[in-house]
Amino acid sequence: MKIGVISLGCAKNLVDTENLLGMLRSSGIEIVTDRSEAEAVIINTCGFIESAKSEAIGTILDAADLKQGKLEKLIVMGCLSQRYKPQLEEEMPEVDRFIAIDEYSELGTILSDVLGVRIANTYGKAPRVLSGKPWMAYLKIADGCDNRCSYCAIPLIRGDLRSIPEGEIIAEAERLIASGVKEINLVAQDSSRYGYDIDGKLHLTHLLKRLDALEGVKWIRILYLYPDEIPDDLIGTIRNSRHILPYFDIPVQHGSDRMLRLMNRRGNRQIILERARMIREQLPNAVLRTTLIAGFPSETEQDHQENMSLLKEVGWDHLGAFTYSREEDTPSYDMEDDVPAEVKEARKSEIMEEAQRISSERMAGHIGECVEVLIEKRDPLTDMYIGRSYIQAPDGVDGSVRFHACGYHEPGDFAYVEITKAAAHVLIGSEVLYD
Numbered sequence: 001m002k003i004g005v006i007s008l009g010c011a012k013n014l015v016d017t018e019n020l021l022g023m024l025r026s027s028g029i030e031i032v033t034d035r036s037e038a039e040a041v042i043i044n045t046c047g048f049i050e051s052a053k054s055e056a057i058g059t060i061l062d063a064a065d066l067k068q069g070k071l072e073k074l075i076v077m078g079c080l081s082q083r084y085k086p087q088l089e090e091e092m093p094e095v096d097r098f099i100a101i102d103e104y105s106e107l108g109t110i111l112s113d114v115l116g117v118r119i120a121n122t123y124g125k126a127p128r129v130l131s132g133k134p135w136m137a138y139l140k141i142a143d144g145c146d147n148r149c150s151y152c153a154i155p156l157i158r159g160d161l162r163s164i165p166e167g168e169i170i171a172e173a174e175r176l177i178a179s180g181v182k183e184i185n186l187v188a189q190d191s192s193r194y195g196y197d198i199d200g201k202l203h204l205t206h207l208l209k210r211l212d213a214l215e216g217v218k219w220i221r222i223l224y225l226y227p228d229e230i231p232d233d234l235i236g237t238i239r240n241s242r243h244i245l246p247y248f249d250i251p252v253q254h255g256s257d258r259m260l261r262l263m264n265r266r267g268n269r270q271i272i273l274e275r276a277r278m279i280r281e282q283l284p285n286a287v288l289r290t291t292l293i294a295g296f297p298s299e300t301e302q303d304h305q306e307n308m309s310l311l312k313e314v315g316w317d318h319l320g321a322f323t324y325s326r327e328e329d330t331p332s333y334d335m336e337d338d339v340p341a342e343v344k345e346a347r348k349s350e351i352m353e354e355a356q357r358i359s360s361e362r363m364a365g366h367i368g369e370c371v372e373v374l375i376e377k378r379d380p381l382t383d384m385y386i387g388r389s390y391i392q393a394p395d396g397v398d399g400s401v402r403f404h405a406c407g408y409h410e411p412g413d414f415a416y417v418e419i420t421k422a423a424a425h426v427l428i429g430s431e432v433l434y435d
Contacts, residue, residue, distance in 0.1 A: 001117050002030045004038035006063070007131065008056055009046025011138040011187045011223070011395065013078060014131065016104075017044045020077075021129035023108060027119040031129070035066055040073040040115055045080035048153060049325040056080045064094040073115055075099065077107075079157045101158065127175060133376060135412035136394050137181045141169055141207065142188035146197070147226070149253075150264040150331040151296065151324065154189055161190065161197045166207055170214075177216040182412065183374060184211070185221045185394060192229040202229060205237050212241045218414065219374070221393060223249045227275045228267035235282050245390045246286040248279055253293050255310025256303040263296060264331065269310060276314045287391040289318040289398065292351055295344030296324045297335035304347050311354055317362050317391060318398045319355040321348045356424045363399075363422040366391070370432055373401045375413045385409055389417075389427065399425025406431045 003024060007017035020042065024031060032038050041063045045056040056078075063074055077099040081088065085098045097114045099107065108121035120126075130137055144159040145152075173184060188194060195203025204222075211220055220243045227250050238244045250272075254260050257268050279286050292307055311319065323344040326337050375387040384402045392398035403417040421428040 001115060002032045002037055002039045003115075004032050004035045004041045005131075006035075006041065006043045006059060008044060008059060009048070009052060009079065011185070012140055012143070012189070013044055013046055015128070015138050015140045015187070016078070018128040018131055019124050019126075020044065020107070021131060022126040023123045024119065025129055026122055026126035027108070027117075029117070029119065035063065035071075036069060038066070039070055040075065041066065041071060042075045042077060042111075045076060045078035047078070047080035047083045047157060049322075049327065051325070053080060060092065060095060064092075067094065073097075075111070075114060077101075077104075082157050083153065128172075130176075130179070130181070133394075133411070134180055135374070136183040136185070137176045138185050138187050139169065139173060139176065140164065140188060141186050141191060141194050141204075142197075145189035146193065147190060147266065148264055148331075150262065150335075151293070151327065153327045153330055156329055158189065161193060163195050163197050163203070166195075166203070166210065169207065170210055173211055173214060173217070177214060180412070182218040182414075183221065183394070184217055184219070185223055186211075187223050190224060190226055191222055192225040192234075202231065205231070205234050208234075208237050208241070208244055212237075212243050214243075217243050219390065220244045221247050221390075223393065225250050226266065227252055227272045230275050230279070232278075235279060239283055246283040247289070247390060247393065248286060249289045249393070250275070251291040252310070253291065254296065254303075254307055255292070256299075256306040259296055259299060259303050259307075262298065262332075262335075263293075269306070272310065273313060287317045288314065289393070290314075290316050291320045291322065294321055294323050294347040294351060295339040295341075297332060297337055297339065299324075299339050299347075304350075307347075308351065308354060311351060311358070315358050315362065316355065317359060319351070319359070320397060321351040321355070323348050360422070360424040363424060363427060366419045366427055367422055368419065370416055370418045371401070371427070371429075373403065373415050373417045375409050375415060376400075376411055378409075385415070387415075399427075401427045401429070403429045403431055406433055 046052040073096045075097045076095050081098040082101040085100050088098050107123040108119045111119045142163040144161045145154050146161045252272050371389040373387040373389050375385050378385050385405050386400050389401050416432045417429040418432045419427050419429040
């Protein structure tokens with residue numbers, strides 16, 4: 001049987017999709033990328049915010065149209081199925097099976113029943129099939145979340161924090177490295193609390209030391225850290241490591257203590273400022289990235305200005321801003337969504353305009369530096385190579401490095417580049433050769 005797989009949503013969801021692909025391939029299933037050739041399509045969905053839900057529904061309906069051709073079965077899994085399975089089953093009969101996340105332990109059996117072919121129950125056990133660039137991979141270290149932020153549906157969908165045993169993570173990292181992966185990006189809903197569900201202690205530092213000791217990996221990056229749980233030893237471990245990048249992705253969400261309390265966020269503005277200051281004191285080349293929410297219920301102009309002032313005080317290298325999205329079954333759903341849509345958008349625009357200005361200044365600070373770049377492609381129009389330095393994560397948010405090379409390079413190669421120009425999200429330079 002020919003099966004096409006579509007993955008939507010975040011990097012954590014992508015890891016789930018790659019585990020699905022590994023299970024299908026180990027069962028002898030032919031995986032196709034052309035949907036028109038597929039006899040079955042499986043869509044792994046996101047259901048986090050309204051825009052993600054809309055994208056998922058649109059993708060399902062588009063795939064359902066393929067049933068007029070070769071498509072025989074349409075299956076939907078992931079966060080949307082977990083959150084809305086009964087409603088979806090009633091409203092979308094064109095889907096042959098909705099599979100909730102809670103059912104993944106029996107995923108092979110379910111797919112076998114629906115598709116009429118034997119698929120082994122090896123989800124998460126068969127080697128993953130990387131669906132992106134072969135030199136980069138995400139590595140999930142935990143699932144679920146205990147934080148219960150008042151606006152967030154993740155705990156409703158993914159449940160409580162469940163850390164993946166350290167030995168399994170190390171074994172997966174070794175498999176990825178053996179397959180040619182040079183950059184490993186650690187992901188979880190809250191990476192900083194890795195291991196806390198096991199014994200009430202934070203184990204991220206120990207895990208990082210073991211990963212750093214592996215041979216063959218070039219870069220290790222940590223995504224999704226919380227500011228109140230970035231201990232001194234974590235910063236020291238990164239400073240003294242061989243492969244761990246000084247890259248801190250810290251989604252703080254707001255700069256007003258009143259808003260942070262309403263959001264049920266741990267910590268406060270002072271903790272955020274102290275952590276950022278400590279990181280930059282101990283790691284002067286550190287990169288700080290965050291996300292901010294505009295227009296949370298009851299947000300005043302003063303709250304917004306405190307959000308703006310936090311942005312300016314920290315001077316984030318990279319930042320994304322989002323307008324508040326009201327999500328059913330979350331605590332904030334019962335709050336009055338009293339900030340007009342046009343005000344939300346105006347505040348978001350003001351945040352992003354200032355963030356762009358700060359990012360441009362910080363990127364300009366790299367002019368004259370020689371940075372190592374992971375090459376991802378070549379632009380045939382300019383004959384320049386395009387890649388990323390340590391300051392840029394692979395999700396496309398942080399921008400890229402473009403450079404003129406001294407010779408030919410394959411995607412996945414590394415090169416040293418002297419930076420000569422900079423903009424908000426692009427560094428430009430020329431390759432430097434060393435003996």
